Amino acid sequence: MNCLELTIPPLPQLVTIGHTFWPPGQKHETRSFDVYDLLFVLKGTLYMMEDDVPYEIKEGSMLVLEPNRMHTGYRPCEEITEIYWIHFVHPAPVRTIESGKIPWSFPYVKGTNLDVEPNLQVMYLPKFATLHVPDILPFLERMMELHHSLSPAHSLPLQMQLAGLLVQLQAAARLQNASRARQLCDHTIAYLQQHLTRPFDAKHMEQTLHYRFDYLARCLKTYTGMSPLQYLHDLQIKTAKSLLENMELSVSEVGQQVGIDNPNYFIRLFRKQTGITPGKYRNIRIGKA
Incomplete structure (x- = not known):
């Protein structure tokens, strides 16, 4: 499955939502505009083409049509x-990526109370997929309700429903x-x-996860680029950074708090x-350097 990789923040912003029943013989008009068009088919089949690529959007499926195509x-x-x-509107996707190659578990740098801008992150949106309708239908129905009675009281909940x-x-x-490898990585x-x-x-x-250590290590390396010990050290240092910035602990006490x-x-x-x-890190982060 191909996915669109979108940078966040900002989150995608809703422009409008609609719900319709098309009779036999109707087809989508030809157009190109500067918004994403997210289509969900609950019954029947919608036949769409994006540039030169055809899609049959069958019952329980969705397709994202991209801007300016x-x-x-x-x-x-x-x-x-x-x-x-x-x-909805959003800056163009950074890239299209196969979902099996997405590093779902790769750790992000966490923000601190000294940061003034959010750290760059990404989200992934299926391009064309079959869905479990009961998982998404409540969001669509609630969005239609809020959009029908749109007001200052409903605009934020409507955007939140889109995020959900x-x-x-x-x-x-x-x-x-x-895959099993990605599940074991997690x-x-x-x-x-x-x-x-x-x-x-x-x-x-090995005893806790019931798999050989070598196999667990390969799974983790595939999706994070790190061995288990490297990943543990990365977690320990990230936690230590937060403690150095926010707690009045000595360096040795911080080490003990993270297991060293x-x-x-x-x-x-x-x-x-x-x-x-x-010590140098703490001084820099609290403005003493």
């Missing part, structure tokens, strides 16, 4: 076809091609997060990960 119905509906459509719908679509993209990450302060123990990881009792080893690891010592 030529869209046309290449064949009329053959039966009554129920359609929800959503227009996009969460469901991203989850569908992730689950549809979820389980390994959860294990490392839960055992942050425990001395690294490959045997304990040896202060010298903690300082060496911190310097290796960041290029500076924990």
